[in-house]
Amino acid sequence: MRKRIFVLAALAVYLELVFHLYMGLDMRYAPVFLCAAAAWGLLATAVASLLPKKARRVVGAVITLLMTVVYMAECICKVILQQYYQIIGGLETAAGNHLGDYSAAVWTALAENIPGILLMVVLPLGVYFLSTRETIKETEEEGSSEGKKERRTEWKQAVLAFGVSCVFGAACLAAVFLLPWKGDINPAYLARTDLYTDDQVEQLGLGTMLLQDVRHSIFGTPGETMPQVEEAAEGQQEPEEPVYDHNQMHIDFEGLAAAASSEEERWLSEYFGSVQPAQQNEYTGMFEGYNVIFITAEGFSGYMIDPELTPTLYKMSTEGFVFKNFYSPLHFTSTSGGEFQNLTxxxxxxxxxxxxxxxxxQSTYLPFTLANALNGEGYTSSGYHFNQNMYGRELSHPNLGYEWRQADACERPVTKETDEGGREYWPQSDDYMVQQTFEDYVDKEPFNIYYLTISMHLPYGYDSNEMSRRNWDQVASLPYSDKTKAYLAAGLELEKGLTHLQADLEEAGIADHTLIAMAPDHVPYSDLDILEELAGQDFGSDSVETLDEENVSLDVYKNTWILWSAGMEEPVEVEKVCSQVDILPTLLNLLGAEYDSRMLAGIDVLSDQEGMAVFFSRSWITDQGTYSRYTEEFQPAPDVEMTEEEKNVYVENKKYLADCRLRLGELIIETDYYRKALP
Structure with missing residues (x-):
């Protein structure tokens, strides 16, 4: 036994090191994550050493197997979903979703990561069993004198392992809190939060992230420190002679702050009270009373739009409002996170x-969603998704104000498309969805319809995507790789759906009085090579499978937001930087709906407020330039000149604004703030 008792600790350090190297993570944080791995590995060693010999062998084997499987599983999660998963925090979400939708992608990812399986599964398991092979042959009786002597030695080794574990734990804490780390998201911040799991993995280690998840699940998380509220948060001055009214409601934020029942509620009131409301503008009420069809397009990128291949997408993206600097940042949980931005x-x-x-x-009160805002004006609001229930949409979407229809877990399930043998297609057809649902609402004007598409769901391949196979002949001769062709072919189902939708609206005589809005949930995040091929540019990532915002060009998120009505006489070009959170306030203003512009993270893009797109990493782009959280540098836009002092003031102001806006959604849900502010 002797030295072999420390094999678990050695494997813990090995797995953390190999995982970081294999995933291309920043090795500057090695003092933190290696000390942490040694600490919890030695602690596991100490506990296992206290067990009887046979139990110790079994427990050691189980721990080793769990470590290898978890490290490899997290690798696959990152490749497919672009995020690492907390075991306990993400368990309910994973259990409630239909993970079979990703089965083809999982097998593909496993096949492409054979080296990772060898390094993080096969090799560690082999080392463990080889290193303990001799002890398996031992047959001493527990009660013999030699056995008792060995047992005393093992207890001493357990005490030693525990002591050394404490030393490494102390070294880890010293590295976390005493080393001069740069940036706002650093090891000291991450050690006190359950947010930003990708950064936790990179800086603290995968094992530490998972252990923190367990700790937070049992004991809760320490409250986040709220930014000190600044006056005039938008950094704008009131015009001397306002031409338009403001999009604001009569709310006593000072009174709400004084009566707040929590620090979070008080902070929200103070922050909202400090924000300058957006002025209405020449576009306010432009589409008042119009029917509305809003589409969240799965995996859509504007780089796929082509005047010949996708004429309807091209028409709608160039003949309506043309947002030339629209971004679709990848925030947490991809599809659900994208929907949350679009809809709230x-x-x-x-x-x-x-x-x-x-x-x-929680039945959170969300009065500013399109459905909740328009239902009081006599609108009929319905939503459709031709897939099973995922992310708890059976509760969230009715709460948004829609009669929600999906394949299950709703009052009126939709009927999915099948082949002649009754087998359901995967993914489903967006064109089929439109054709099956149009008659459901066409005679219920004014209507407010929400579609969540599915045809462009990964993976992209002739054999792995039914919609790619269905439209393959239309893309077969294009000068792209087979994967990019498959992506385009899947997107043709969306194109066909929009074409049928436009024709049906015209036939019903209501096309001129219907506003169509479409935005992605996210870009095809696991397939950067597709985007690079379509865009004809290198986005700078070391891997085509992972979106590393430290190294990738943020133009990978540049996208197309369609906002079009057949009644528009000419396009309206908008240069302002904007993103998905800006869609809702812009639509509310165009529809003439009452809302308070101070109480959303997004802005009305057509107002005089400055545009801003905030990314998951907390890097951001504004009309004035780009800030990288990693380098802590601000690059002014080509036509912008600033002194160093002006630049520093501007960056601090926008960092504060980005920090505040990123917190709003979480805190509003946690406190049900809208219900208290707008009874």
Whole structure:
């Protein structure tokens, strides 16, 4: 036995080191994550050493197997979903979703990561069993003198392992809190939060992130420190002679702050009270009374739009409002996070629980969603998704104000498309969805319809995506790789759906009085090579499978937001930087709906407020330039000149604003703030 008792600790350090190297993570944090791995590995060693010999062998084997499986599983999660998963925090979400939708992607990822399986599964298991092979042959009786002597030695080794574990733990804490780390998201911050799991993995280690998840699940998390509220948070001055009214409601934020029952509630009131409301503008009420069809397009990127291949997408993206600097940042939980931004004008929480899911479970009052805002004006609001229930939409989407229809867990389930043998297609057809649902609402004007598409769901391949296979002939001769062709072919189902939708609206005589809005939930985040091929540019990532915002060009998130009506006489070009959270306030203003512009993270892009797109990493782009959280540098836009002092003031102001806006969604759900502010 002797030295072999420390094999678990050695494997813990080995797995953490190899995982970081294999995933291309920043090795500057090695003093933190290696000391942490040694600490919890030695602690596991000490505990296992106290067990009887046979139990110790079994427990050691189980721990080793769990470590290898978890490290490899997290690798696959990152490749497919672009995020690492907390075991306890993400368990409910994973259990409630249909993970079979990702089965083809999982097998593909496993096949492409054979070296990782060898390094993080096969090799550690082999080392463990080889290193303990001799002890398996031992047959001493526990009660013999030699056995008792060995047992005393093992107890001493357990005490030694525990002591050394404490030393490494202390070294880890010293590295976390005493070393001069740069940036706002550093080891000291991450050690006190359950947010930003990707940063936790990189800086503290995967094992530490998972252990923190367990600790937070049992004991809760320490409260986040709220930014000190600044006056005039938008940094704008009131015009001397306002031409337009403001999009604001009569709310006593000072009174709400004084009566707040929590620090979070008080902070929200103080922050909202400090924000300058957006002025209405020449576009206010432009589409008042119009029918509305809002589409969240699965995995959509504007780089796929082509005047010949996708004429309807091209028409709608160039003949309506043309947002030339629209971004679709990848925030937490991809599809659900993208939906949350599109539908609420807020950023999702940067960790579990999933914001949209939680809003449904808690019946959070969300008065500014399109459905809730328009239902009081006599609109009929319905939503459709031709897939099974995922992310708790059976609760969240009715709470948003829609009669929600999906394949299950609702009052009126939709009927999915099948082949002649009754087998359901995967993914389902967006064109089929439109054709099956149009008659459901066409005679219920004014209507407010929400579609969540599915045809462009990963993976992209002739054999792995039914919609790619269905439209393959239309893309077969294009000068792209087979994967990019498959992506485009899947997107043609969305194109066909929009074409049928436009024709049906025209036939019904209501096309000129219907506003169509479409935005992605996210870009095809696991397939950067597709985007690079379509865009004809290198986005700078070392891997085409992972979106590393430290190294990738943020133009990978540049996208197309369609806002079009057949009644528009000419396009309106908008240069302002904007993102998904800006969609809701812009639509509310165009529809002439009452809302308070101070109480959303997004802005009305057509107002005089400055545009801003905030990314998951807390880097951001504004009309004035780009800030990188990693380098802590601000690069002014080409036509912008600033002194160093002006630049520093501007950056601090926008960092504060980004920090505040990122927190709003989580805190509003946690406190049910809208219900208290707007009874």
């Amino acid at each position: 004008g807020l950023y999702p929480r940067a960790g579990f629980p999933v914001s949209l899911t939680e809003s449904g479970k």
